[in-house]
Amino acid sequence: MRHEYIDRYARLDSPVHRLPPGLKLAIALALVISTVMVPISAIPYFAACALLLLIVIFLAHLPFRFVALRLLTLEPLAGGVGILALMQHDGLLMLIRILVKSNLCLLTMIVLSNTTPFDGILGVLRSLRVPQLLVTVLALMYRYVFLLIDQSERMTRARKSRTFAPRRGGRWKTAAGIVGQLFIRSTERAERIYAAMSARGWR
């Protein structure tokens, strides 16, 4: 199975990877917040941000292709909102604003998640006294998102192997079926995980 979509490069060894997770998290958050706050007319700021991220990507030995692909996968979200903004007065400016800001924020997060192992980030959250329940939920999410990806891949493969005459309508229907199945299986799994947690003293 391939488990490489989300944080494939998180455990590389580079100067960036060796930085303490807390520092990286703080810088990333500061970058995101300032990117959201700074007015779009501050072109030098955005250019500097992009340059900084590119330098970090280079120093961390992250392949540019991988980063670009990740960004592209997330683009429909940002792009969709941007296109909706076009309907408004001054829409073009709004579109540019949304695209620049969201792409910088997404890029920051992609770089963070691929230079910092997730348990490092969780450790920082714990030491910052983020409520234990929230940290546990994040940890569980991280643990099971891979399983969900695997499961949906297996189901898609099983569907493909039994599809003889592909029709567009049929494909949407089976896709909906797979999503429904995933939901049911996830609820059932959640119950079993809770049982397993209780069995080892969780309360």
Added chain:
Amino acid sequence: MALMNTLEVRDLSYSYPDGKPALRGVSMHAAGGECVGIVGPNGAGKSTLLLHLNGILPEDDSRQGEVVICGERITNSNLHEVHRMVGLLFQDPDDQLFCPTVSEDVAFGPAQFGFPAAEIDRIVRESLRQVGLEGFERRSPHHLSGGEKQRVCLAGILACNPSILVLDEPTSDLDPRGRRELARLIRGLPATRVIASHDLELVLDLCSRVYLLDGGEVVASGAAAEILSDEELMVAHGLEKPHSLQHRHPHT
């Protein structure tokens, strides 16, 4: 102490939330240090019975009868002690490995029971050594093979130092080598053990006594070799006589 590490189920009945009966008047027991097998076809109620042994299923109207652990009846008020005394290995390792790293997972039980950090570190190292996975501390569960996952699960339970170990299909995901290693590991444990499995050779190998469960009822119980070699009984309940009991010549 006569009641040390003992387990007793008295006339236990249970229905699923939809009202379908899952267990009907099951009684069983395990003496201290004994290894007891539970066999039966799919849907016989094996897993449901095992969940009761750890007090996972709540005491309410859907449940009658009682489960007694080390002389103490499981009620809704002593569940925490029961969780500590009874270690439960679940069928699907992915359900049980819910932490981001192996060491956090093994440490989960001891941390819940409030052990100091240094002690937890020692327990984690010792438990991983016991299952032969030294150096796996920082690994993520989703990068492990099926056999490794199963062993991490077992380490997570051994870390809680239970007096009774309850195993649900421990070998279903394992290759022959993994199965052999797990069997050796289970045999060497001092705790009282209850194993539910379709792996009849394993049951025959490890367990002194077995209970045959079908339709939520105990249909037969007795010495493992005796029950498992009763071909008519086994086939009638969706099982088979283990290969090693088929022939008269000794298997060497």
